[in-house]
Amino acid sequence: MxxxxxxxxxxxxxxxxxxxxxxxxxxxxxxxxxxxxxxxxxxxxxxxxxxxxxxxxxxxxxxxxxxxxxxxxxxxxxxxxxxxxxxxxxxxxxxxxxxxxxxxHDAHIALVGGIGKQTGVIVISGTGSIVYGIDQYGQDARAGGWGYLLGDEGSGYDIGIKGLQAVARSADKREPPTELTRFMLNRLELNNPSDLIRWTHAANRDEIAELSKVVFDAVETGDKKAETILDQSLIKIT
Amino acid sequence: MxxxxxxxxxxxxxxxxxxxxxxxxxxxxxxxxxxxxxxxxxxxxxxxxxxxxxxxxxxxxxxxxxxxxxxxxxxxxxxxxxxxxxxxxxxxxxxxxxxxxxxxHDAHIALVGGIGKQTGVIVISGTGSIVYGIDQYGQDARAGGWGYLLGDEGSGYDIGIKGLQAVARSADKREPPTELTRFMLNRLELNNPSDLIRWTHAANRDEIAELSKVVFDAVETGDKKAETILDQSLIKIT
CATH class of the missing domain: 3.30.420.40 (ATPase, nucleotide binding domain)
Structure with a gap:
């Protein structure tokens, strides 16, 4: 060779x-x-x-x-x-x-690798999120990709953290009960919503992004709060 | 003695x-x-x-x-x-x-120290946020105090991060221009909104909470986005 x-x-x-x-x-x-x-x-x-x-x-x-x-x-x-x-x-x-x-950048290779062409649009929702596109003139544009503190709307991290926040508000009685409470505590093997404070402080971004699956699980039970979180994520990312 | x-x-x-x-x-x-x-x-x-x-x-x-x-x-x-x-x-x-x-807990001593009585309600918006009260029967209740990832709505941290997020969305052209962009970049001595990614990764909670002052400054210029952030913070905390 x-x-x-x-x-x-x-x-x-x-x-x-x-x-x-x-x-x-x-x-x-x-x-x-x-x-x-x-x-x-x-x-x-x-x-x-x-x-x-x-x-x-x-x-x-x-x-x-x-x-x-x-x-x-x-x-x-x-x-x-x-x-x-x-x-x-x-x-x-x-x-x-x-x-x-x-x-x-990683969104560019994901676009070219994902669709096999140099032009197109890619919507990435992993731990973080970004929308990236290149037109036929080679002009590119992006929205998102700001990282979890500044953006990443609609990402796994965003969905996970919104699920946790919903449990907190429900525990405060600021919002109605949600199946997310039971699902989150089961998944993390915790007893009380307040245990989430310590868990979240120790968790990394991936562990929080993993909890997006719990939100998807709660939607299966018809939980309105979980549905709203996913609906809003979809609106933000598209 | x-x-x-x-x-x-x-x-x-x-x-x-x-x-x-x-x-x-x-x-x-x-x-x-x-x-x-x-x-x-x-x-x-x-x-x-x-x-x-x-x-x-x-x-x-x-x-x-x-x-x-x-x-x-x-x-x-x-x-x-x-x-x-x-x-x-x-x-x-x-x-x-x-x-x-x-x-x-710190909200209890802030209540008693702040109003000089054992009963009452205190709304704290510092770096974090909590609402705490005790009635005449000694029964207490709280909302918030979940920390910056799970809650702290209406806190200095929350206002600061919402200000930064507004700059990011504006830079993406997902929202109209805002005075917050100029104010934030000036305050942090940065050239571009994308410089905020690196700054935010390195910043601690207090430094982000400090940026709430920038949001207050932008309101003074009649900036609609900054006004909305403060209005929503007020609604969440009261």
Whole structure:
């Protein structure tokens, strides 16, 4: 195999980073995974460490190839602006990631990877949320992708936290009883709504996003509050 | 002075802990301050350390007095339930805080300290928020006090974060322009709304709560968005 024949794609998110080594025609050779690499959240040092780890794992069985000869595409959370591209670009130079590289954000690679075309619109509701699109002139636009404190409306995190807040308001008798109380406490093996305070303080974003499933479960029972939460999430994200 | 003549009052919150040593008739002798002591947030070890520090500072110039002889009132965030009182009670035993102690929560001492009576209703909107009241039969009730992820509607934190979210939606063109954009960026010395992502990730609760002042400032210019945020906060908290 010619040493120019490798491609490495990296999908770096706020939860985990996935890397893949393929041949020039896209045949998967190695796939690996490491920790989060949104440098706004974990910092540049940690991001660099994660990228190094991914690339080392992908290339350890590849002979006679320099990083410089591999084509790279890095699609990373927090890589949305020129300034971000400069920072990650410098990081790539330090690591030795070659000149043949595309630096873009995770919503862009999700769009192209998801629909197999360079134009279209993608609505992502994972732990976070973003809507991203590119038209036939290459113009792109986005809404959301602000992170869980500033936005992420309609995301798993948003649905999970709204479910928890509904339990709190119901416990205060500021809203009618909801099946969410029973479902949330069962899922988390807690006795009282007030136990949620301690649980939530200790929980990470993914654990809260996981609770979105509880809201979906409560909808199955016809619970009005859970229905309202999902309806509002749908309106916000579309 | 008789060794029974001292009272120590401690107001322990999620931001700081204030302690005061007074005479039996309430004359202030020493006042001191230390870090946060909501054990749900900082953990029992840290809470114990803060209480120890406060008590040491308050009593270092008091001779011939054992902690056991001082009357204590601890009003602490996260001390709302029987289980919490047991945990803090055990902590007090270990520290040597005497048997003559009242363990209650920070909203209770704010009510009694604020209105000088044992009955009434208090609405607190600081970094967090809670409404708490006691009637003439000693029955108490509360709404809120769930912490910034589950509730705290109408708090400084809530107003600050809603202001930031409004800037994000406006930048996405999902809502009309708002003066909040200019005010927030000026205050934080940032150039673009997207810079808020990094700022918010690094900010603590108090720094976000401080931004509630920016929302008040924007109202002064007649900004409709800022007005709506404050109106909704008022409705939620009353």
């Amino acid at each position: 010619n040493k120019m024949d490798y491609i490495i794609g990296i999908d770096g998110g706020g939860t985990k980073t996935v890397g893949m080594l393929t041949t020039a025609i896209g045949k998967e050779l190695v796939r690996t995974q490491a920790g989060p690499s949104n440098y706004h959240v974990v910092g540049t040092e940690q991001t660099k460490k994660v990228l190094n780890e991914i690339i080392r794992k992908l290339t350890e069985n590849v002979d006679n190839t320099t990083l410089d000869s591999i084509r790279f595409c890095l699609g990373m959370a927090g890589l949305g602006r020129e300034e971000d591209r400069n920072i990650i670009g410098q990081m790539c130079d330090e690591i030795g990631i070659g000149k043949k590289r595309i630096l873009t | 008789n060794k029974m003549d001292y009272i120590i009052g401690i107001d322990g919150g999620g931001t700081k802990t204030v302690g005061m040593l007074t005479t039996a008739i309430g004359k202030e002798l020493v006042r001191t301050q230390a870090g946060p002591s909501n054990y749900h947030v900082v953990g029992t070890e840290q809470t114990k350390k803060v209480l120890n520090e406060i008590i040491r500072k308050l009593t270092e110039n008091v001779d011939n007095t054992t902690l056991d002889s001082i009357r204590f009132c601890l009003g602490m965030a996260g001390l709302g339930r029987e289980e919490d009182r047991n945990i803090i009670g055990q902590m007090c035993d270990e520290i040597g805080i005497g048997k003559k102690r009242i363990l209650t």
